Amino acid sequence: MSDPTPRYQELRIPSLARVEGETALHLRIHDGTVTEARLKIYEPPRFFEAFLRGRAHTEPPDLTSRICGICPVAYQMSACRAIEDACGVVVDGQLAALRRLLYCGEWIESQTLHIHMLHAPDFLGEDDVIGLSRSHPEHVKRGLRLKQTGNAVVELLGGRAIHPVNVRVGGFHRAPTRAELRLLEERLRTALDDAWDTVRWVAGFEFPDAECDADLLALAEEDTYAIESGLPTVLPYDETLPPYSFPLRDFTDRVAEEQVSHSTALHSRLDGRRHLTGSLARWAVSGHLLSPLALEAAREAGLGDPLSRAGVGRAEVCRNPYRSILVRAVEVLYAVEEALRIIAEYERPASPYVEVPARAGIGHGATEAPRGLLYHRYAFDGGGRVTDARIVPPTAQNQGAIEEDLRRLVQAGLDRGEGSEAELTRLCERAVRNHDPCISCSAHFLELDIERTH
Amino acid sequence: MSTPTPPQPPARPRLGVFKFASCDGCQLTLLDCEDELLGIAAELEVAHFLEASSEAAPGPYDLVLVEGSVSTPEHVERIRRIRADARHLVTIGACATAGGVQALRNYADVEGYLATVYARPDYIETLATSTPVSAHVPVDFELRGCPIDRGQLVEVITAFLAGRKPAIPNHSVCFACKRRGNVCVTVAHGTPCLGPVTHAGCGALCPTYGRGCYGCFGPAGTTNLPALVPLMQRDGMSEEDIGRFLHTFNVTAFTAVEEQGQPGVTDDEGSG
Ligand code: SF4
Ligand code: SF4
Numbered sequence: 001m002s003d004p005t006p007r008y009q010e011l012r013i014p015s016l017a018r019v020e021g022e023t024a025l026h027l028r029i030h031d032g033t034v035t036e037a038r039l040k041i042y043e044p045p046r047f048f049e050a051f052l053r054g055r056a057h058t059e060p061p062d063l064t065s066r067i068c069g070i071c072p073v074a075y076q077m078s079a080c081r082a083i084e085d086a087c088g089v090v091v092d093g094q095l096a097a098l099r100r101l102l103y104c105g106e107w108i109e110s111q112t113l114h115i116h117m118l119h120a121p122d123f124l125g126e127d128d129v130i131g132l133s134r135s136h137p138e139h140v141k142r143g144l145r146l147k148q149t150g151n152a153v154v155e156l157l158g159g160r161a162i163h164p165v166n167v168r169v170g171g172f173h174r175a176p177t178r179a180e181l182r183l184l185e186e187r188l189r190t191a192l193d194d195a196w197d198t199v200r201w202v203a204g205f206e207f208p209d210a211e212c213d214a215d216l217l218a219l220a221e222e223d224t225y226a227i228e229s230g231l232p233t234v235l236p237y238d239e240t241l242p243p244y245s246f247p248l249r250d251f252t253d254r255v256a257e258e259q260v261s262h263s264t265a266l267h268s269r270l271d272g273r274r275h276l277t278g279s280l281a282r283w284a285v286s287g288h289l290l291s292p293l294a295l296e297a298a299r300e301a302g303l304g305d306p307l308s309r310a311g312v313g314r315a316e317v318c319r320n321p322y323r324s325i326l327v328r329a330v331e332v333l334y335a336v337e338e339a340l341r342i343i344a345e346y347e348r349p350a351s352p353y354v355e356v357p358a359r360a361g362i363g364h365g366a367t368e369a370p371r372g373l374l375y376h377r378y379a380f381d382g383g384g385r386v387t388d389a390r391i392v393p394p395t396a397q398n399q400g401a402i403e404e405d406l407r408r409l410v411q412a413g414l415d416r417g418e419g420s421e422a423e424l425t426r427l428c429e430r431a432v433r434n435h436d437p438c439i440s441c442s443a444h445f446l447e448l449d450i451e452r453t454h
Numbered sequence: 455m456s457t458p459t460p461p462q463p464p465a466r467p468r469l470g471v472f473k474f475a476s477c478d479g480c481q482l483t484l485l486d487c488e489d490e491l492l493g494i495a496a497e498l499e500v501a502h503f504l505e506a507s508s509e510a511a512p513g514p515y516d517l518v519l520v521e522g523s524v525s526t527p528e529h530v531e532r533i534r535r536i537r538a539d540a541r542h543l544v545t546i547g548a549c550a551t552a553g554g555v556q557a558l559r560n561y562a563d564v565e566g567y568l569a570t571v572y573a574r575p576d577y578i579e580t581l582a583t584s585t586p587v588s589a590h591v592p593v594d595f596e597l598r599g600c601p602i603d604r605g606q607l608v609e610v611i612t613a614f615l616a617g618r619k620p621a622i623p624n625h626s627v628c629f630a631c632k633r634r635g636n637v638c639v640t641v642a643h644g645t646p647c648l649g650p651v652t653h654a655g656c657g658a659l660c661p662t663y664g665r666g667c668y669g670c671f672g673p674a675g676t677t678n679l680p681a682l683v684p685l686m687q688r689d690g691m692s693e694e695d696i697g698r699f700l701h702t703f704n705v706t707a708f709t710a711v712e713e714q715g716q717p718g719v720t721d722d723e724g725s726g
């Protein structure tokens with residue numbers, strides 16, 4: 001290790017597996033110090049913002065859902081909200097409830113997928129869900145059952161679980177009957193038990209110490225845990241700064257994206273600082289608005305009690321990315337409960353949608369994708385044609401925080417003497433999976449490049 | 455923590471799943487086969503499936519499923535390497551089979567696109583086109599859909615294991631729509647519907663939910679697009695509307711039909 005000449009070492013690690021999409025990681029290590037950790041999301045550019053130009057105002061929900069097969073509902077919902085905002089239409093009442101129900105379905109299946117198939121294997125030393133199904137069959141079966149129930153909700157409301165066809169600007173093409181929705185109730189009641197058991201299961205995992213030093217950004221509603229709407233709200237990492245919200249129309253001024261040479265994903269910063277969206281941010285911003293049952297589960301899981309916060313007290317803010325799996329599990333439980341509540345209160349609306357007449361204007365829409373805040377903005381001409389589109393996905397926002405996470409983690413690993421490629425890769429993969437990144441557009445092998453100089 | 459692995463039959467066929475430019479939706483369809491998933495895992499050795507497993511074993515593979523379109527110079531190289539390692543190669547989804555929604559760029563100015571999305575387009579490496587896998591290497595079977603249908607995917611895997619041709623019908627969505635007992639949205643409500651020219655596989659989802667089919671499975675084996683156009687015009691669509699309607703998730707395939715009256719994809723094997 002006393003080689004005086006700078007040495008460049010490139011390692012090809014065959015996979016950053018079990019994330020959606022594929023990515024590479026570049027580490028620069030100088031004299032045992034990590035000077036840089038860059039997540040190389042060099043997905044082939046997919047041009048969605050360009051494809052949208054010239055399309056009719058009814059088209060973005062179907063088109064943008066193809067950005068991500070794991071959270072298509074999120075894309076459809078953010079697109080609808082932005083378009084309706086531009087056209088001056090508000091969708092409320094039972095139609096809004098149905099949208100929330102659809103979104104709950106996606107939360108259930110997507111968070112469950114992440115918990116059981118992508119994340120849990122890390123805690124239990126397995127390569128994948130297949131290995132897990134041998135060592136922990138009952139947990140995998142329960143996970144599959146839970147995920148199926150989430151899929152069933154999306155399928156009933158949307159027609160199919162991936163790229164649902166029933167969503168339209170203004171609401172739905174067809175609203176389900178009460179009787180149809182009731183068919184889901186029994187499964188959802190089983191899912192409620194399954195979700196509880198999942199919380200207990202993941203609460204028993206071993207969580208390494210870690211802290212993510214980023215501002216937390218999530219949508220907030222006054223009286224409910226924000227999913228399909230809300231005001232962007234920030235909990236700064238610097239505790240001397242108060243939490244604050246800003247209007248959605250200011251989003252791209254506050255969350256500024258910049259392109260960096262190492263990635264096709266744009267990097268963004270919130271008011272000049274690193275920020276994180278997703279489960280940890282939602283829990284920090286809106287945890288106190290969860291249902292009593294979900295709060296009980298959260299307490300049991302060791303997440304603390306947001307109701308007992310003193311003032312804005314950060315006591316119960318969880319900043320350990322490893323523990324995000326706990327928040328996800330609690331969110332699944334909450335989504336199941338919400339789904340049951342919405343179904344119980346459902347009255348079929350007179351029309352499955354409200355008219356959304358085209359007009360010139362600019363509209364903003366944001367919702368809470370399972371992985372974090374997803375923002376859309378569209379500009380339309382008088383004929384309702386898209387003249388400009390802007391989409392800010394959660395992973396692009398989280399990238400800076402993930403990289404900082406990786407830098408610290410690798411540093412800690414090096415300090416402990418875990419310097420081998422295999423050890424570092426394992427560490428980094430886990431760290432990235434903690435954040436459930438949705439790099440859906442990437443298409444490359446995961447490579448870990450370590451550049452070491454001495 | 456882990457119980458001993460039960461003895462495995464010696465020669466399970468090896469499965470590889472690979473991703474190109476895509477949204478992951480078609481791969482996810484495999485993970486959505488909850489009821490069949492563990493059964494599939496028992497029949498096939500999952501040798502390479504990055505979305506699902508850290509285990510990424512080298513080829514050769516007996517069955518390779520490819521998702522996504524070829525859209526970078528690196529893709530062109532990689533699909534050749536994968537083909538060389540694959541005994542049987544199946545494309546899954548509109549991206550891999552027809553270039554997908556990505557192929558909208560094939561009819562546009564990509565330099566202009568790059569400038570729209572990226573401040574520094576020179577950092578980005580891309581091809582001016584998004585092409586199907588079959589434009590680069592021979593493909594044994596093409597499964598359509600954006601996304602593919604779960605039932606059809608299970609059929610393709612089952613057929614592979616049984617050594618027979620997948621029974622995937624080549625007819626249009628209208629057949630499925632009739633079988634499902636739907637009221638025709640075009641006839642009853644004057645709603646434009648691509649069902650008559652679209653490949654079956656979704657179970658006529660859109661008409662079942664009261665909207666017109668938007669063509670996500672691409673053209674059916676035999677189509678009569680010229681006969682459908684006046685009907686869409688009657689229902690209030692301009693030529694431009696019809697263009698956009700056809701040019702979305704399977705733009706290259708429908709364009710081929712417009713130009714040659716034939717689906718522009720190679721699978722006629724598929725008629726079962
Ligand atoms: S065909 Fe559709 S669902 Fe499949 S990967 Fe492409 S965009 Fe996604
Ligand atoms: S609704 Fe569409 S798919 Fe169904 S019969 Fe009519 S044209 Fe065909």
